Amino acid sequence: MLDFVQQLVSGVALGCVYGLIALGFVLVYKATEVVNFAQGDLMMLGGFFAFTFIGMMGLNYWIGFAGAVVAMALFGMLAERVVVRPILGYPQFSIIMATIGLGYFLRSIAGMIWGTDDLKIETPFSQGVLRMGSLVLAYDKLSVIAATMILCTLLYLFFNKTTLGTAMRASSENMLAAYYMGIPVKRVVSIVWAISAAVATCAGVLLAPITFIHSNVGLVLGLKAFPAAVLGGFGSIPGAVVGGVLIGVIESMAGFYLPEGWKDVAPYVVLLAVLLLKPEGLFGLHVRKKV
């Protein structure tokens, strides 16, 4: 039983990281109907930025964290301006390929700048555990869970309660109509990319104590975040986190109870099953096909 709870908690913590990356997918998808295949790589880059600020320049953890978030938000806007804006309105396939290309580029550049070693960031959470009876919970995992919950709530409120959030949803439904209604669509898209890059940075920094930062971490985790986003219904903010947690728990359980090899495959088996049985996901909208 104790093993089960222990696996459950580490699965939830891992799942929250998937959820945070999936949140980035969902944000961009919700606002622009674009799937950003470079989301994981933005997370990786955010981790490296934080490492530069905290590990190399010796800044305070929180200041470095904030600096990385701001830097990555600007970088997200730059990436949107250079790569995505010229091809908005073209078929999705073009945009998918462009973001795949962007991901390639970021991975190689990060490898060139920061090398190929695993890097580690010292955080206030990396030491110490919470003991509850015979249950041992590490602070770094708890910090990921807490941060995910806070970010998810904030983003959910932002999208559903603020004017800017409404503008984002409107431009996702129909860019042209949104533009006619006075929404500055270009700026909205730019802001969405900034937010999603900032969320990715949070994921990267929180992840640093659990799995180390290296140039391929984005690819590996980004691929795991797809099942999370699909399971939650591509386009639902709470869905992304719930999907991420489910995928994390499934992976963790499969690693513990099933024979070797299932751990890496289980998320994708679940993903295919979801796509077959309920393609709109747990929280997705079911939209009728229109001619």
Add this chain to the structure above:
Amino acid sequence: MRFLFKIDYEDDIKLFPHSGYIVSYGILLALLLIAPHLLSSYLMSQLVFVCIYAIVGVALLILTGFTGQASLGHAAFLAIGAYTAAYLQTYNVPFPIYFLVAGALTGLIGAMVGFPALRLTGIYLVIATISFALIVEEILARWESVTHGNEGMRVKTLSLLGVAVPRDSPTFYYLCLAVLVLTIVGTLNLLRSPTGRAFVAIRDSETAARSMGVNVALYKVKSFAISAAITGFAGVLFAHKLSFISPEMFTLQLSIEFIIVILIGGTFSLHGAVLGAIFIVMIDPFLTYLKDDLPGIIAGIAATFGAGPHIAANIQSKVAAFASLNGLKGAIYGIIIVLFVLFEPLGLYGRWLKIKLFFQLFPLYKRATFKRQKIYVKSERNR
């Protein structure tokens, strides 16, 4: 400018619309046939890879270019073809049989992937095919009784009708070339048949195709099966060319490379598959060449502009250090993909068509001829 008068449907679907085609393709084929006598053994080896990549490119074009179903899982089909060949070889099955069996089995698995894919479009299909490829990769690594797991499998030398065909012999090149030509001709025939027309109709509008009486589900599955089967054939050749296969050769990276082949070549014509394959295979030797010679060239240029020998040597060592950085290849790949998507969405073949039209219409060519329309209204979610 040449005007072709078409007086019935047969004229419209001719493989060679006029004699120019026969002459130019005849010359190309003749050059390819005498290539082993002209090119170095390294370039011949690259040419074999061009053939294999082009076969996969054609397969992917059938599915992605003409049926509109994106796939990032073709490395898995290639792997299934390669492993089937390697496995059957251990039972001394002759080449023609395991070649066909590999194609048939891959086609069958392709159809099995196609069935669930019926309900999926766009991004979901891409994600589903990625998952399929990752699962296949894991199975290859774990099913040790058949695939020998991560140790990989050795592939014996191909023997055709009792004659051994080493992987770097001209005969092996001719075999790959023959398979490529047969694939292209077969695909051209397929595309001008009712099946091919149905594929294109599904790509352009699924709803419209259905209302015209096209059985969308059947043709999507057919497209998946045909595409997978051709990739399976390519997999057999791939296994023989490499003479050793292991799961880490068939990663997502390879699937992305195949997509890049058709993206760079152009997704609307079979020419694209061949041009893209040439590009993607030849970029490696080209980058190596740049790495070796570019620093000297740049230093030479600097010297002619009045830089002293010390500065020139300094520049040379700086450029050499930059060129030998790890991961430069990945960065160049990324830049190339982004540049093609942004500036040349029709690919290399599209560029060729534009140049051709420029001279045909000179001086009346206008850029807007090839302009794509942007659609901001239609949400893919509501389609």
